[in-house]
Amino acid sequence: MKIVVDAMGSDRHPQPDVEGAVQAAREYGVEIVLVGNRDVVEPELAKHNLSGINVSLVHASQIIEMKEHPAAAVKSKKDASMVVAMQMLKRGEVDAFVSAGNSGGVLASALFYLGRIQGVKRPALSSVFPTRKGPCFLLDLGANTDCKPEYLLQFAIMGSVYAERVLGIANPRVAIVSNGEEEGKGNMLVQETYPLLKASGLNFIGNAEGKDIPAGFADVIVTDGFTGNVIVKLTEGVAGFLLDIIKEEIKSRPLATVGALLAKGAFDQVKKRLDYREYGGGPLLGVDGIVIVAHGRSDSLAIKNAIRVAKQAVERGMLHAIRNDIAQSLSRFAEE
């Protein structure tokens, strides 16, 4: 299996991207193609022992920066690392693509070069979200700020396929984010999507309120990209705020400092349980290729794990399964 990695993706590129790729090549036995500016990537690669693993470099002179307008940048920068990598995926030279770069840029270049899976209206950004009962798969996280009910139905189908096939969750419970538990609660979009989800043949269990998400209420939770983006960033913000004020309060007490030292192992374990890096990255679902989007703040562990996610998606036939289930859904709703 051959996976192409954007060497210029993460905020601190190319160090984490290259290191994570080298580690993944060794640990998972995958072949890695790094794409990026050889002037900075080659010296980074030279720091690693590459014997016995297959890591190569394809030069790309440009970068799409985090602050650039994605669609415009993808059009104008034909030699950007993510554009070059996406074209390799399109030509079938690699099996999957991993990038921690500008997610809008990855989305725009995937739409431009790969296109959508037949029948898919809109692709969705996704991620695994830690909950009290284990991982929950959340989408869309920002690819589509304004959605139609049909898009959310398709996000639910794709999310369910991913949870079952790649995450290994049998008959995943699917919910939709709403502002109340009962059927009938929600904005117009949610109220119109609800009956589609009920009739979808998915294991739809209803509305998830904000408090239900970290409680592990469902395995797959769908929402529009605006709300999904707010959910993910708010969760990061609240967790960071809470851990900070706990530390602050502990530091302000002499005896509690001793306590904090003793409790350190527990805190470290909590951080590990909440660590987005364990999941590495989330698939860009609905485009005609396996594309994994990692966090801009990724370190080498996150990049390595994102490559593991890509490998699993390839091995477990994610694309084929989505293609099938979307086609089935289209014929189901066409018949009615």
Place this chain on the structure above:
Amino acid sequence: MKIVVDAMGSDRHPQPDVEGAVQAAREYGVEIVLVGNRDVVEPELAKHNLSGINVSLVHASQIIEMKEHPAAAVKSKKDASMVVAMQMLKRGEVDAFVSAGNSGGVLASALFYLGRIQGVKRPALSSVFPTRKGPCFLLDLGANTDCKPEYLLQFAIMGSVYAERVLGIANPRVAIVSNGEEEGKGNMLVQETYPLLKASGLNFIGNAEGKDIPAGFADVIVTDGFTGNVIVKLTEGVAGFLLDIIKEEIKSRPLATVGALLAKGAFDQVKKRLDYREYGGGPLLGVDGIVIVAHGRSDSLAIKNAIRVAKQAVERGMLHAIRNDIAQSLSRFAEE
């Protein structure tokens, strides 16, 4: 000053509602009228020493339950505690109303009996949100699941008035929830509201991402009621989840238990800093009367503090200020 309190509001009514009212009467020197079923409220009142304070009871035979459809319940239950109380406020017999009951019911009865302040398109539910830099005022929290740009502009005006007048924040910074920092980011609603806020004369500082909210980025944050509801409930859920797993991890380590004992004071202080009860309740802004909505889970401390909020809103001329600022805004945008 005379404040009417829904004795049948909170989940564990009438105990917290009555106790909080009695405490408020003593601590803040306000006159309290409790409204509720005399068969349960009288025995509860009898547990307290009422000498030197002014607490009376008005009988109301019905209750609007948490699970009832608000508008239908308000129409059919003419003798519900919140309906009777709202009518007293309308008739000017009291200065403000506090309820921890069904917030949709409070909204429906306020709209039906008080009506809106002239020029206000939609009332908004609001609350103070704890942040790294002190309180932030967030609205709408669920009164309007689908909003127009004009509504959000008015929420910003009312929120700004409240923050300045009642919370005492000079020239409050106003932001709008979005899925990106830059102008131009957001769903259609946010993109259309942005220029209105820029032209509003408010101290508008731009988009607030999810992570910015607990960071204390702004003093007033506006959003539609769907997103606002998700934000408040998700924050509760994430904070609860995090504190639970910290406790879990600490308990699973023998030495850390000692640590936890030593750190207990710090944890208690953290909880206090995050405690919604400190703020008591948030005003229902835009209706023609001072109505404070408290959390259904309120205990007597939360009820007492909600009554303090009501008192401050009366003393500081909240209604008059909102009336003025809404009228000014209408003429400003009409002139252009």
